[in-house]
Amino acid sequence: MGSDGRVVLYVRAGCHLCATGREVVAGVTEELGVPFNEVDIDVSPSTRSLFGELVPAVTVDGVLVDHWRIDPMRLRRALAGSA
Template sequence: MRVTLYGRPGCHLCDEAREALQRVQRHTPFELHEIDIETDDELHKRYLERIPVITLDDEHLFDYEVDEQALAQRIVYREGR
């Protein structure tokens, strides 16, 4: 499972989302990737007003905040546990 956090430096909501993702990751393993939207003009235009944006294997899950329980359930469901 690959969870991606789209954000940018200095974004306090992105920091909070990262912490939430790390909490979930402790008991529900997944790869965490972070993408700085400021390094790509298209991503910046698409996500600036919505960050943080969270995806699971390229499926959009959350904007602004992470629902930790929903994320864990989605990962477990995808793994077939």
């Protein structure tokens, strides 16, 4: 699921869950001092076909951690486990 960065948040325009997911990912990554990148899945047909309706989705080191409703504890565990 490659994209640049350790933590990647996949979103799309007009997605109401994406705004909430962005807040969760931004809060956890800021707390842990880890940057994150955001990717609009509709910019690339391959990314759009990979995620479809599973946005927001967050990956850590290329592994899908969560989608739709991003759980801050699950994201923290993923970051701690792959450090």
